Amino acid sequence: MKKCKGCGIELQQKDREGIGYVSNMEQDYCQRCFRLLHYGDTTHFKTNYVTNEKILNIFRKYSNELFVLIIDILDVFCLKDDDLLEMFRDKNVLLLINKTDILPENISDKKINAILTRILFDLNRKYPNIKAAIMTNKFEKAFNEQFFLILSEMKAKRVVFCGWANAGKSSLINKLLHMSSLTASMYPGTTLEEIQINYKDYQFIDTPGLVDVNNYTTYLNLEKYRLSKIDKTIKPQIFQLSDPQSYFYDGLLRVDIIPEKKASVSFYINSQNKIHRTKYENGDDYYQMHYCEFILRIKPLGITEYKIKNKQLFIIKGLGMFKVNGRCRIRVHSLNKVKIFESEVDI
Numbered sequence: 001m002k003k004c005k006g007c008g009i010e011l012q013q014k015d016r017e018g019i020g021y022v023s024n025m026e027q028d029y030c031q032r033c034f035r036l037l038h039y040g041d042t043t044h045f046k047t048n049y050v051t052n053e054k055i056l057n058i059f060r061k062y063s064n065e066l067f068v069l070i071i072d073i074l075d076v077f078c079l080k081d082d083d084l085l086e087m088f089r090d091k092n093v094l095l096l097i098n099k100t101d102i103l104p105e106n107i108s109d110k111k112i113n114a115i116l117t118r119i120l121f122d123l124n125r126k127y128p129n130i131k132a133a134i135m136t137n138k139f140e141k142a143f144n145e146q147f148f149l150i151l152s153e154m155k156a157k158r159v160v161f162c163g164w165a166n167a168g169k170s171s172l173i174n175k176l177l178h179m180s181s182l183t184a185s186m187y188p189g190t191t192l193e194e195i196q197i198n199y200k201d202y203q204f205i206d207t208p209g210l211v212d213v214n215n216y217t218t219y220l221n222l223e224k225y226r227l228s229k230i231d232k233t234i235k236p237q238i239f240q241l242s243d244p245q246s247y248f249y250d251g252l253l254r255v256d257i258i259p260e261k262k263a264s265v266s267f268y269i270n271s272q273n274k275i276h277r278t279k280y281e282n283g284d285d286y287y288q289m290h291y292c293e294f295i296l297r298i299k300p301l302g303i304t305e306y307k308i309k310n311k312q313l314f315i316i317k318g319l320g321m322f323k324v325n326g327r328c329r330i331r332v333h334s335l336n337k338v339k340i341f342e343s344e345v346d347i
């Protein structure tokens, strides 16, 4: 049985439109990986191919090995309230904090370190199975060295790379092993099966990304996903207000802010997209025009209300985050299914 080197799927010649298709069994990459890598073509891309049940079954096979959990920095900010670490409670975990380069430039390395130290200190009390944590891309060379040092300290020879879809697992293995054979792409659900890679006396196992029901990207069509995904350094969009205002991220998210006196709000989203502001009383008109326009299947947007006394950071996974300063009431209109995380992080 031959498998695709990029995504791990079994290769087949029978079904042209099916997953794993190759015109010739000599080929190492399936049609989907080939077209994705060379033409950025997503015609054969199905984001809902892998289920969490299937991925958890892969993990079960490696229960005694080291699990390297790769986490997007914005997900780290709400990790304490998320479901991810619960899935690894009984496993030895090394956390790799990825994509720190997307944080705004004004957040210094010192500040990032302080924020992460605090988060990890709290997490470790709840999850003593987290053995270590490293940032992946602040000091790249040092990261590779540190990573292998930890593996040797932990006497880990077989390592399972895991995490939410699109966290950067396959790219990271490629980078660590100075290769490019694993398919990495901007779309979630790229890796389809486990892939074993032997390197010196190690075995690295790449796995498909877990589907996160609390992430907007799970519900967006590919086009909108591409436009809203944060892949570059965020430039915050900051607004001051003294009257009630409504802020819109297309039809995806609406935040109404009713300040007691003065307030400010900063949005951290893909900087190609601009937050639209209207007076609160005109908010409904704009909303009706853009309501749910990009969401795969129409899903009701729910409203959640909060009272802010001083300041609060909110994480909307897959879209970004926003921070409100000043005493105010806010109403967040967002996908019902997606949890809004309130984070203690002070950025």
Ligand SMILES: Nc1nc2c(ncn2[C@@H]2O[C@H](COP(=O)(O)OP(=O)(O)OP(=O)(O)O)[C@@H](O)[C@H]2O)c(=O)[nH]1
Pocket: 098, 099, 100, 101, 102, 136, 137, 164, 165, 166, 167, 168, 169, 170, 171, 172, 183, 184, 185, 186, 187, 188, 189, 190, 191, 192, 207, 208, 209, 210, 230, 231, 232
């Ligand atoms: N900005 C930034 N982007 C990154 C980083 N690491 C990976 N990416 C991007 O994240 C996207 C996902 O990368 P993959 O390696 O395919 O992620 P994955 O976790 O293997 O994804 P699945 O197989 O779908 O679960 C790609 O667009 C990468 O270029 C990083 O450190 N910073």
Ligand SMILES: [Mg+2]
Pocket: 169, 170, 171, 183, 184, 190, 191, 206, 207, 208, 209
């Ligand atoms: Mg992958």
